[in-house]
Amino acid sequence: MSDTIFHKIIRREIPADIVYEDDHLIAFRDIAPQAPVHMLFVPKIDIATLNDLAQDQAVIVGRLAHAAAQYAKREGFAEDGYRIVMNCNGHGGQTVFQIHLHLLAGAPLGRFGTPKV
Secondary structure (H helix, E strand, O other), rough: OOOOOOHHHHHHOOOEEEEOOOOOOEEEEEEOOOOOEEEEEEEEOOOOOOOOHHHHOHHHHHHHHHHHHHHHHHHOOOOOOEEOOOOOOOOOOOOOOOOOEEEEOOOOOOOOOOOOO
8 A cells, every 4th residue: 555644544553533434435534624524535445546546446436425425414414515526636636646535515615616827
């Protein structure tokens, strides 16, 4: 397994506020939240970017999205709405090179997708 901050959290080498875990993934609070609720859902299998995801690994993205939706329902903000985001490489905003899904909620999030120029 690689040695990103997420891998260290998975291996319990550094602390995190873990909100969900199963055999396939782990979820924890983002240390630099961009919304009142900002969780990261990370697979336990080592995949650096979405570009590295093999066709037979597509189920991993589904597991991340499903876990995020279940968390939103359990925490009571699913009906108000939430956003899930996956970044890929530098121009896409990826800073940790282990695929992960951001769950953002807790306030109106506004429009999305305007590039910085």
